Amino acid sequence: MDKKFIYCDNAATTKVSKNVLEAALPYFTEEYGNASSIYMFGQNAAKALLKARETVAKAIGAKQHEIFFTSGGSESDNWAIKGMALNGAKLGKKHIITSVFEHHAVLHTCEFLEKQGYEVTYIPVDEKGLVNPEDVKNAIREDTCLVTIMFANNEIGTIQPIKEIGDICKEKKVVFHTDAVQAIGNVEIDVKALNIDMLSLSGHKIHAPKGVGALYVRGGISLPNLIHGGAQEKNKRAGTENLPGIVGLAQAISDATQNIKEKQEKISKLRDRLIDGILKIQETRLNGDREKRLCGNVNISIRGVEGESLLLMLDMFGILASSGSACTSGSLDPSHVLLAIGLPHEIAHGSLRLSISEETTDEDVDYILETIPKVVDRLRSMSPLWERICKNEGITGTI
Amino acid sequence: MIYSEKVMDHFTNPRNVGEIADADGVGEVGNAKCGDIMKMYLKIEGDVIRDVKFKTFGCGAAIATSSMATELIKGKTIDEALKLTNKAVVEALEGLPPAKLHCSVLAEQAMKSAIADYYKRQGVDPTLIVGDIGNCEECHGCH
Ligand SMILES: Cc1ncc(COP(=O)(O)O)c(C=O)c1O
Numbered sequence: 001m002d003k004k005f006i007y008c009d010n011a012a013t014t015k016v017s018k019n020v021l022e023a024a025l026p027y028f029t030e031e032y033g034n035a036s037s038i039y040m041f042g043q044n045a046a047k048a049l050l051k052a053r054e055t056v057a058k059a060i061g062a063k064q065h066e067i068f069f070t071s072g073g074s075e076s077d078n079w080a081i082k083g084m085a086l087n088g089a090k091l092g093k094k095h096i097i098t099s100v101f102e103h104h105a106v107l108h109t110c111e112f113l114e115k116q117g118y119e120v121t122y123i124p125v126d127e128k129g130l131v132n133p134e135d136v137k138n139a140i141r142e143d144t145c146l147v148t149i150m151f152a153n154n155e156i157g158t159i160q161p162i163k164e165i166g167d168i169c170k171e172k173k174v175v176f177h178t179d180a181v182q183a184i185g186n187v188e189i190d191v192k193a194l195n196i197d198m199l200s201l202s203g204h205k206i207h208a209p210k211g212v213g214a215l216y217v218r219g220g221i222s223l224p225n226l227i228h229g230g231a232q233e234k235n236k237r238a239g240t241e242n243l244p245g246i247v248g249l250a251q252a253i254s255d256a257t258q259n260i261k262e263k264q265e266k267i268s269k270l271r272d273r274l275i276d277g278i279l280k281i282q283e284t285r286l287n288g289d290r291e292k293r294l295c296g297n298v299n300i301s302i303r304g305v306e307g308e309s310l311l312l313m314l315d316m317f318g319i320l321a322s323s324g325s326a327c328t329s330g331s332l333d334p335s336h337v338l339l340a341i342g343l344p345h346e347i348a349h350g351s352l353r354l355s356i357s358e359e360t361t362d363e364d365v366d367y368i369l370e371t372i373p374k375v376v377d378r379l380r381s382m383s384p385l386w387e388r389i390c391k392n393e394g395i396t397g398t399i
Numbered sequence: 400m401i402y403s404e405k406v407m408d409h410f411t412n413p414r415n416v417g418e419i420a421d422a423d424g425v426g427e428v429g430n431a432k433c434g435d436i437m438k439m440y441l442k443i444e445g446d447v448i449r450d451v452k453f454k455t456f457g458c459g460a461a462i463a464t465s466s467m468a469t470e471l472i473k474g475k476t477i478d479e480a481l482k483l484t485n486k487a488v489v490e491a492l493e494g495l496p497p498a499k500l501h502c503s504v505l506a507e508q509a510m511k512s513a514i515a516d517y518y519k520r521q522g523v524d525p526t527l528i529v530g531d532i533g534n535c536e537e538c539h540g541c542h
Binding site for chain 1 (some may be wrong): 407410411413416417427431432433434435436437438453454455456457458459460461462499
């Protein structure tokens with residue numbers, strides 16, 4: 001039998017789609033001109049750039065001039081937050097509101113600003129992994145220059161009450177930024193209807209190449225540069241445009257946003273089979289709200305096993321997944337997201353994230369559901385922690 | 400993170416997994432909070448470790464180091480086993496990523512605390528023989 005290869009880590013990154021590759025390829029070897037050049041050849045590049053900008057804008061209900069291409073989600077987040085922080089400082093507003101379970105691109109940027117004398121309020125999330133808009137409202141002060149709350153969480157897939165938060169920020173006249181890197185293409189997004197002022201997105205989560213993304217900045221907001229230099233992106237973001245990447249990103253967004261409903265329906269069915277199937281294993285729990293959840297995200301804690309060994313063993317069976325255990329987070333603590341929803345360390349160490357895509361099949365789900373219990377049994381049979389749980393606490397079924 | 404072939408071999412086919420019902424010494428180190436626990440069982444005849452088994456909750460390196468440590472002390476005298484350092488375990492595994500070195504320390508501690516338990520059961524104070532085992536709480540991961 002061929003070794004299986006079932007990629008369930010689409011929240012980490014995705015495969016470039018055929019469509020995207022075909023759209024991007026000519027811009028490597030044929031239309032390689034510089035969009036800033038005056039000759040026709042360069043103007044082809046400029047045209048492609050404009051078209052890509054229009055496509056991205058349309059996908060989120062924005063205007064073409066409100067889209068700025070960047071090197072990805074991290075840069076977009078950094079730019080939005082540091083830019084608004086600089087704007088705020090000029091007005092004596094040095095307070096930022098975010099949540100405890102943002103991506104590190106947001107959290108570490110905020111921590112950096114704290115060291116520069118800014119004050120940051122970290123809104124907690126409830127045990128289901130949701131921000132309460134009231135908490136945001138109550139945290140807003142006279143000197144708040146930015147609210148930044150992610151659209152959907154990358155680990156537990158929970159979709160935040162963005163409309164409510166957007167409305168509050170509009171009413172309070174505070175700029176609202178959202179990191180929509182995980183949400184784009186999975187959730188319908190209309191920045192005007194949701195009152196979003198700034199939005200970060202990234203190509204490689206939606207089948208475009210790595211290293212390209214965009215920041216939407218509502219017209220009327222003047223964001224200082226993060227990257228200074230040439231006049232690209234209306235003088236706002238220097239650097240010769242990554243045209244193959246940008247064209248690929250536009251193709252990916254257009255593909256991903258065309259039939260979101262259909263996609264949600266198809267993928268969430270598979271997701272629900274996975275969730276129900278894995279939860280049949282005793283002493284497991286689903287992390288994150290079941291309903292307000294990205295269609296491809298499964299995040300389950302399995303007691304008595306440790307995440308990294310689970311991943312290594314699943315890899316042997318050709319299943320590629322991720323975990324929030326300390327050993328996989330590259331730090332000594334398990335994931336800040338799992339701790340934020342109140343999981344004790346022990347249970348956070350035993351978490352498993354499967355993030356599926358359009359390419360995942362029913363057969364894949366069958367195979368995963370056959371394999372995981374075997375692997376869990378094997379690891380539990382050699383786990384002194386599992387032995388202790390069985391002896392001391394008794395098995396209650398779910399946690 | 401990249402594990403050596405040896406580590407992957409011991410992770411996939413761990414040697415000496417299990418328990419010894421009538422063990423002469425049992426040691427357990429680590430804790431669930433840090434994400435790794437190792438338990439080691441020894442069967443000792445005279446001063447020779449006739450059999451050794453382990454159970455480990457932890458990452459790939461934790462399982463592989465436990466497995467390798469048991470292999471290295473099986474059939475050895477207690478004296479020989481006590482000379483086993485975490486470094487020797489790492490070398491036998493053809494290296495560990497720096498972030499995983501603590502797993503090898505844990506394996507050494509598990510083995511030593513099983514031997515200490517053996518002496519205690521004999522009514523012998525183990526501190527002079529086994530020395531300071533150290534414990535997991537000293538590691539920087541726990542707070
Ligand atoms: C929610 C979120 N924000 C930001 C990023 C960073 O995006 P990028 O890898 O494009 O810098 C990621 C992906 O890792 C993410 O999941």
